[in-house]
Amino acid sequence: MTEPFRIALIQTTPENDPEANLLRAERMCREAAAKGAVILCLPELFRSRYFCQKEDATFFDLAEPIPGPTVDRLGTVALETETTIIAPLFEKRGPGLYHNSAAILSPSGDIQTLYRKMHIPDDPSYYEKFYFTPGDTGFFAVDTPHARIAVLICWDQWFPEAARLAALDGAEILFYPTAIGWLPQEKAEFGETQYDAWRTVQRGHAIANGLFAATVNRAGREEIEDSSIEFWGGSFVSDPQGRVLAEAARDAEEILMTEIDLSLVEETRRNWPFLRDRRIDAYDGLLQRFRSDTHPPSSSSLDPSFSSSKRR
């Protein structure tokens, strides 16, 4: 049985200068490590403001290769603090080929692996399909010294398939680096519903899969020309039964420390044995885009007598 350990979600408020954001990340990671955290997670695209509010080709200049300078700097922090650091980055993979990625840096300072965001959103003020090629890494988990973890990024958090695939690969903790907030024109009417849906669907993944979910958001208002997002912070950790163990402020930077007891994964799954009962013989349709237009009415699978009228 492993001993409980601490993780840290580094909720930041990025400014315009990437170097300042990286310095802040280094400082907050060292502070979290000093408080005893052994796995640290930064928010999605933490090194810059959320440039996807606009489609502007000059913003591709913010990207960098992996390995590259940011990973080198944070790898040094991981090495010196003996921590695992999840570093979400705007990845330049090749000429004209960019991803929304997250490097997992091991306590040896190396890049252990790289996840490339698989589900790419595109909504007003979140024009990610302009910038990011959908990932080709698939969904997977990796061993760190303290836990087997998976990284998924923001929009992934709405897809039960992503969480399930990570769980089936043995993940005990899902980390969700995120950049999500309110559009000012929507907040009054839809703000609380959006926030609660975001929290609920991820707690649902934790419950359905019997694992911890740790979501790291940025906080604060960012504006680009006429577009504005109020990032809602609220980084949180859900345990395998959907209980919120810790939750950050909605409007400020914060290092959210949470103690994780992995024995709860086995304990929860013994009592809620969902993995035992999956009907993998009947899930083929999950690989389809839509089904209601591609197969005959379902009554065809039943006795013909069911479709005959028995009343006049």
Added chain:
Amino acid sequence: MTEPFRIALIQTTPENDPEANLLRAERMCREAAAKGAVILCLPELFRSRYFCQKEDATFFDLAEPIPGPTVDRLGTVALETETTIIAPLFEKRGPGLYHNSAAILSPSGDIQTLYRKMHIPDDPSYYEKFYFTPGDTGFFAVDTPHARIAVLICWDQWFPEAARLAALDGAEILFYPTAIGWLPQEKAEFGETQYDAWRTVQRGHAIANGLFAATVNRAGREEIEDSSIEFWGGSFVSDPQGRVLAEAARDAEEILMTEIDLSLVEETRRNWPFLRDRRIDAYDGLLQRFRSDTHPPSSSSLDPSFSSSKRR
């Protein structure tokens, strides 16, 4: 655009006599129809107490064929009230072959289709694997006069795969007839967590799939020999954004009426377009039982350079 309409979740407290329970169901269905409901849903195995608290072969006597007497009686109610009735039944399919099923009865009084519970639980006091052969109907949706609906039963409610498959088949409302409650020895310590997880995971399905989820539970304490369950009622309807539109008492019978505006399905999915972005090219692993023991470490999919140490 369809007009809003009403559905009714018939939360009952079954007694020992199946005929009394069926009479109660008929009466409550007629009452719900009189209040304007057009789709009515009864709880799982509503015609009897929850016999699965014990493994006792004499309880197979409670089963009946479909078509059969209960479906005939409720079909008459459907015909006379011009409603769709979801009738969950203990189905005797053949000698020694039983299912936990739900018939969908159309306003013509006919059996439109039959769903057989696909995920079968087995936990202390819920010995369903003794009684029920796992269903062979798969997951599907069917058209009723007012909405395209899917029926899933109890344990199914914990499986995101079931909800997704129903959604991909065009379901606008998921109905979950259920029999879930607290074991007295667990309630004080785990009761609220269990209740909240149950509610959360189903609201999560509504959100992830952009549809309504309508869950119908039974209420009240039932005892068989030394086993006891306090069924927690709390039938509820979640809208496609996870908002709980209506919720029944935890400890009493109730006809829970809810107005459904199906335009919210399209409206929600336009703003949260999850179905647009599913990565069906990367979901194959969902058809596997487990993956962490059946494939090489995920870093193999990355540049070989990532696994070489760059620090000394």
